[in-house]
Amino acid sequence: MKVIKYISLVLAVVLTVSCEKHTIEYNTTPVADGMAEFQLHYFNPVAALTANNITRVELDGVSLAANSKAPLATYNAIPSGSVGRFYVADAGTVNLKMYQGTTTETLVYDQDVTLTAGKQNVFVHDFNLPPVVFDNGYPYSKNTTEDSDSTCWLKFYHFLYEDATTPCPLRLQYQYKDPVTLQLVNVGQPVLFGQTTGWQPIKIIKSVFNSEGYCRIDYSIKVIDDAGNIVGDLMARKVGTSNTLVVYADYWNGYIGRYYHHVMSGIRTITPGSAVRQFTAL
Secondary structure (H helix, E strand, O other): OHHHHHHHHHHHHHHHHHHHHOOOOOOOOOOOOOEEEEEEEEOOOOOOOHHHOEOEEEEOOEEOOOOOOOOEOOOEEEOOOOOOOOEEEEOEEEEEEEEEOOOOOEEEEEEEEEEOOEEEEEEEOOOOOOOEEEEOOOOOOOOOOOOOEEEEEEEEEEEEEOOOOOEOOOEEEEEEEOOOOOOEEEOOOOEOOOOEOOOEEEEEEOOOOOOOOEEEEEEEEEEEOOOOOEEEEOEEOEOOOOOOOEEOEEEEEEEOOOEEEEEEEEEOOOOOOEEEEEEEOO
């Protein structure tokens, strides 16, 4: 009995020392109060070709992470792998420059933008216009439920162009199909070009019960008139299809607790067509 007692005592001491020596730390740098944090999105209505990628970005003359090997591609965002990642800058008005070209760089964008304290999303959609800045909506809400019924969150943005140079004038209502009732549910309020719905809850019913929790969510878009009435489905040319305009419809897997940006972008009527691009915020 004494032997077992002493062995137990030794193990307890070893475990205590082991815990003290292996403190878990995260390689992060705290952001000072009052600093601006931002993600940069590139949504000009162009074809998704290498020639249209942004190969370098400068903020007040300082290069950000984009380069010829890891560019800011069309309909994309930086920091690369931008789930929960942001650039940091002093709050206030700063100058944003964007370049194209791998051998010879060409300055294609030179605009000032005002950044505020906290997290924000900066959208460039026209090389001749200042970017549109949205509050990121952080900190994010949490929703805890029992069994299989839970929530993900979605923010819909309207950056759809009518042709190569004209923003689409239509007011769009984003909708999803409730996975239980199969009824269409509005995602926030209708939005015009350059607007967003803000974060909206989307119901998730687990496809596999013993899992992290996800299911397929089907989406559609209605066109709304000035009086707030539905006048029809959004008709648009899809990326990679013929010149035919079709009723917009798409689907994504939604995971419990996740936050997603859904950006309607491209050109509604002609090449390169249009699509909703998804970015995971959390």
